[in-house]
Amino acid sequence: MNLKDITIRRTRQADLIDAIMLVMNTANHLRRKRGMSINRFKKPKQPPPLMVHFLKTDPDGSFVAHDRTGKLVGFALSLIREDEWFLSQLFVDPTLQSKGIGQKLLDKAMRYGKKNNCKRWALVTFSYNPQAIAVYTKMGMPPQRPLLTMERKRKDGEAFKKLRAPIKLTVTKITEEKYINRLTTLDRRARQLARPEEHFFWLADESYNTLIFHDGKKLVGYVVVNSRGMIAPVVASEPKYLVSLLAHAVEWGTAQGHKYQILFVQGEQLEVIRTLMTAGFHIDETTLVMASEQVSDPKLYIPATLAHF
Numbered sequence: 348m349n350l351k352d353i354t355i356r357r358t359r360q361a362d363l364i365d366a367i368m369l370v371m372n373t374a375n376h377l378r379r380k381r382g383m384s385i386n387r388f389k390k391p392k393q394p395p396p397l398m399v400h401f402l403k404t405d406p407d408g409s410f411v412a413h414d415r416t417g418k419l420v421g422f423a424l425s426l427i428r429e430d431e432w433f434l435s436q437l438f439v440d441p442t443l444q445s446k447g448i449g450q451k452l453l454d455k456a457m458r459y460g461k462k463n464n465c466k467r468w469a470l471v472t473f474s475y476n477p478q479a480i481a482v483y484t485k486m487g488m489p490p491q492r493p494l495l496t497m498e499r500k501r502k503d504g505e506a507f508k509k510l511r512a513p514i515k516l517t518v519t520k521i522t523e524e525k526y527i528n529r530l531t532t533l534d535r536r537a538r539q540l541a542r543p544e545e546h547f548f549w550l551a552d553e554s555y556n557t558l559i560f561h562d563g564k565k566l567v568g569y570v571v572v573n574s575r576g577m578i579a580p581v582v583a584s585e586p587k588y589l590v591s592l593l594a595h596a597v598e599w600g601t602a603q604g605h606k607y608q609i610l611f612v613q614g615e616q617l618e619v620i621r622t623l624m625t626a627g628f629h630i631d632e633t634t635l636v637m638a639s640e641q642v643s644d645p646k647l648y649i650p651a652t653l654a655h656f
């Protein structure tokens with residue numbers, strides 16, 4: 348197929364089911380090529396809520412490529428939060444890779460960032476795809492640091508090992524938007540940007556729990572735990588609280604009956620990694636943060652999902 352047979356246009360919400368199928372199939376194709384096990388998935392009836400949220404907040408930052416039959420063969424999704432542009436997704440159908448479609452989609456998505464005067468550029472990608480690493484480095488986003496996907500599972504009747512928090516904190520699940528200003532203050536220090544959009548999303552979607560933590564009367568951090576066992580992000584006001592926030596949040600999820608737990612840990616977070624390994628977490632995969640400059644403080648921040656760090 349020739350590049351002139353490919354059309355690129357803005358993504359519509361109706362594209363999102365095909366887009367997630369392209370993402371999953373393409374990621375599995377890459378995993379198979381590298382001798383890794385594939386991730387099983389079913390075609391969803393509804394588009395993933397996080398993708399719908401991103402398309403709502405950033406309708407001008409997402410593009411699809413389709414062929415003459417209308418089949419979706421490429422997908423890019425980017426976000427702007429304050430002055431940071433973040434690439435959430437970039438995938439090209441394996442049969443059409445290395446023909447320039449990926450760079451075309453990336454160029455369109457980066458133009459969205461340039462038009463909006465973005466100063467920082469970032470994404471997370473697979474450490475085992477040199478082609479992706481090459482494309483992003485060429486565009487000014489070299490590898491910054493590794494991210495470890497860490498997870499643990501238990502069977503019915505088995506118990507998870509306990510995590511002990513070095514500093515005892517009070518945990519409160521919040522559902523009200525009145526806390527958002529305080530959460531964005533924590534974000535600004537730890538993640539170097541405010542993300543009220545995500546707080547509104549996490550608070551409104553029942554599958555996410557926002558937990559806030561106090562040391563006495565002092566607010567010292569927050570964690571988002573979702574119903575599938577994802578603990579992300581963990582955001583601390585001071586470095587001394589990070590491991591305690593993590594331990595309390597993992598235990599909170601365990602108390603909800605989670606049989607699976609997953610986090611995305613920055614490579615230099617030695618104490619966090621050791622704490623998780625002691626509790627039976629395994630490193631499942633390494634991904635790479637690629638960025639024009641550092642986009643968070645690893646002493647204060649364990650990332651949200653790879654799709655928005």
Ligand SMILES: CC(C)(COP(=O)(O)OP(=O)(O)OC[C@H]1O[C@@H](n2cnc3c(N)ncnc32)[C@H](O)[C@@H]1OP(=O)(O)O)[C@@H](O)C(=O)NCCC(=O)NCCS
Pocket residue numbers: 373374377435436437438439440443444445446447448449450451470471472473476477478479481482
């Ligand atoms: C990564 C991906 C989006 C790139 O899209 P694509 O259409 O295949 O890529 P393009 O043809 O536009 O560009 C590839 C470029 O990388 C270069 N490249 C490929 N492998 C390279 C390597 N090992 N070292 C240096 N450059 C390399 C190519 O030469 C080309 O650059 P050029 O046009 O200057 O010659 C696509 O291959 C893909 O979907 N891969 C699997 C999923 C994935 O990893 N996605 C990224 C997740 S964030």
